[in-house]
Amino acid sequence: MKETILKFKYMITPILMLFIIGIGGAIVLALEFSAHSLSQIPTIIVDHDNSLLSQSFVRELRTNSTFNIVAYSQIDNDVKDLIDKGDIAVGFIIPKNFSKDLTDGKNPNIMVVYDGAQMAMTASSKTKIAQILGTIKSAYLINVAEDQLGLMPEVAKNYINPIGYNYRLIGNPTQNMFNFFIPGFSINTIQVGMIIVVILLIKKVIAIKKYGLKVLWLDFWDQLVFLLYL
Known part of the structure; x- marks a missing residue:
């Protein structure tokens, strides 16, 4: 089991990014439109x-x-x-x-x-x-x-x-018109997260084939910088 986890370790950060972007985007939208109806x-x-x-x-x-x-x-x-x-x-x-x-x-x-x-x-x-x-x-x-x-x-x-x-x-x-906007915004945010994950995985697989397994040991911050670079 441990060997299997280590083998696919390079997938952990992209998957975490997917959840962070999706959930984080939903929280931001909820805070932004928490007033429900326009006033003031x-x-x-x-x-x-x-x-x-x-x-x-x-x-x-x-x-x-x-x-x-x-x-x-x-x-x-x-x-x-x-x-x-x-x-x-x-x-x-x-x-x-x-x-x-x-x-x-x-x-x-x-x-x-x-x-x-x-x-x-x-x-x-x-x-x-x-x-x-x-x-x-x-x-x-x-x-x-x-x-x-x-x-x-x-x-x-x-x-x-x-x-x-x-x-x-x-x-x-x-x-409240924002009730009709939020589902579309949320789906769009999740789509962006999925695209980023796919790009990260593809690039990681290419790097593994090119440089070997040593690229698996990139730490979280290296991958975050890589994500921001994209």
């Missing part, structure tokens, strides 16, 4: 209006767990600069006279800038932004109906939002 997306606010309405919008963003407002500014270019630096993933630019234009029926627009290199954050933030804007729009229209038509708040609400809906996610209630 770094965000910048550029508010040129500073009205009660724009401050209400900013307050909704600040209290939403999806966004983490890391900077406020009055300069539009700061959004692009911070995205280029990787400091933020989403930026909001609220135009001047936003509240006044809304009251006058001029349909003002809030500019939302996304980091295209972080599509997971972009997809998650788009959903939350639509929900926040929908809530603010409904509140504004209810106020208009109350003031202009003299309707009671509950009646105005039913006119503005005549159809209610609820949704329930089956199988993925946290909307």
